[in-house]
Structure formats: C-alpha cells, structure tokens
Amino acid sequence: MTSIEYKYYPSKKATIITAPFSGGQPKGGVELGPEYILNAGFQKQVDSLGWQTNIVHPLESLDLESKKSNIKNEYNVKNSAIVSQCCEQIFQASKNSLAENAMPIVIGGDHSIGTATIAASLSHNPETCVIWVDAHADINTPKSTISGNLHGCPVSFVMGIESETFPPEFSWVPHLLKSNKIAYIGLRDVDEGEKKILRENNIAAFSMYHIDKYGIGKVIDMALDKINPNRQFPIHLSYDIDAIDPSYVPATGTRVQGGLSLREGLFIAEDIAQTGLLQSLDIVETNPMLAETEEHVLDTVGAACAIGRCALGETLL
Secondary structure (H helix, E strand, C coil), X not given: CXXXXXXXXXXXXXXXXXXXXXXXXXXXXXXXXXXXXXXXXXXXXXXXXXXXXXXXXXXXXXXXHHHCCCCCCCCCCCCHHHXXXXXXXXXXXXXXXXXXXXEEEEXXXXXXXXXXXXXXXXXXXXXXXXXXXXXXXXXXXXXXXXXXCHHHCHHHHHHCXXXXXXXXXXXXXXXXXXXXXXXXXXXCCCCHHHHHHHHHCCCEEEEHHHHHXXXXXXXXXXXXXHHCCCCCCCEEEEEEHHHECCCCCCCCCCCCCCCECHHHHHHHHHHHHHHCCEEEEEEXXXXXXXXXXXXXXXXXXXXXXXXHHHHCCCCCC
C-alpha cells in the first residue's frame, strides 16, 4: 500500500462525527446510517490505514427525530427548526475537529448537514474548495424547491443564494461559499430551478453525460482545474451515496438509475486522496430501512465504508 501525504494532517488524526438525522427529507431510516457504518467496523478500518481516530456524537442529547414533520412552513420548506439545530451542532463539532488538526469525517444522516460541514470547512480556511459528489445538485432555495425537503438546499444556504427567502433559523449560517469554489460530479437528477441557478452562477457541474464522454479520471481533473487549478487549496469532499448507481447501493433514499459504477465511485475518493489536499469529508444518505434484503444493506453500508477508506488512503496496490 502506498502512503499518501495528507498536507493538512501530517499526524493523521481524524474525528468521526456522527449525524444520525433524517429531518431533511421525509423517509425514515437514514438516521440509522451512522450506526450501521460504525457497526460494520468503519473506525477500525480507518485506524488500520494509520489514522488516530475518535468518535463524537454531537446530536446524542437532542430529540430531533420526534419533531419531524412533513408539512411545509410559511417559508415553503419542512423542518427548518430541527435542520438548523442539527446543522449548528455538526458545524460546531466540525470546527472543533479542524481546530484540533483532526480531519472531520461526518457520517450521515441526510445531506442537509452539508450546510454545516461546508460552513465549518470554509470558516477554518476560506480558500477551501468543495467537490460535491451526488446525483442531485442540492442547490435549491426555499423559493425554488418543489418538495420543500431541506436535503435539497444545503448548498444554497452556504452560498447565500436568494438569502431573503431563508427561514430565520438559518441566520447563523455564514455565506462563505463562492460559486467558483464548488464543482459537482455525478449529477443526473437536477430540478429546473437548480439548472437555472447553476447556469446563472457559472458553477462547475459534471453530469453522468460528462463522465460517459470523458471518463471519470478526466472529469475529476476538469473539476479541480475549475476550482483548484494550482492544486494548492484544501478540499472538502461531500459524498452522497446516491451518486453511485442503485444497482450497487440500493439502500438509499433518492434512487436514480444510470449512476456511477462502484469502481468510478471509489475512484473519485481515491483520486481526491492522491492530491494530499483533503481537509474534510462527508458520507451521507445511507438508509438501511429502504433495503429489500439484508444483502442490499451490506452492499450499501460496505460501499459507504469503502468510500471513506479510499478517501483516507486505501489503495489497490
């Protein structure tokens, strides 16, 4: 196994931050993702790669799930109070980890926590750039969202797009993300309102079309050329498991056919690791309750663990 030098973590310390939260979308079960991933031995797998890890549970004293509702509020979104409360806790835990020179590895839960993790990474280093791996752009605003589900809005909150439409609970979120600092990989289900936002803000977005046309290696290079051309800035990798085709990861909440192969999905994490610039990592949207068989659970949880291992330095040779 070759050893990757992590520029920001020469001592290879990491904090696994659990985010067992489902309030950003209506389906139950995604809050169990962290428990299943940890029970599969994730911490031991990371430790075996030479990292020193500890686990923190910033949501453990909060009873957020019981407050979940499927009704939109006057801001056209659901659950803004509990999503904000969850995000504030994850934001603080991530900031604490970064301040201690330990990589925050946030295990979700749904992708609404992306607001917290990106905001923490940019608060720590304003030059941080974001690679968002997902079938969905998650850049709806409260004005543009059709569903009202806040796991579809985290990027707009941290960019401050149409901030006048944000629920007041999100007034704490710093609008630190600039449009030239984020690139999407793996998109294949993007709302019309989101397409408009991506175009108007000239955001680097690579869909499955681009991956089919150029290959995954070239697409990662193109994404980094847009947001980190000299390969000098830290990278926040936010990884939604649904970027991978549901034939490989069936236990996730918003399945869309025609996604990344498992190898392509792992290659993204491997290639970002090879830069040595990884500063922070999210792995989200594993939902064991949506599996039809035990094998589906094992496949999906196994893929989530493998993404983490690849991002943290596991190599094929």
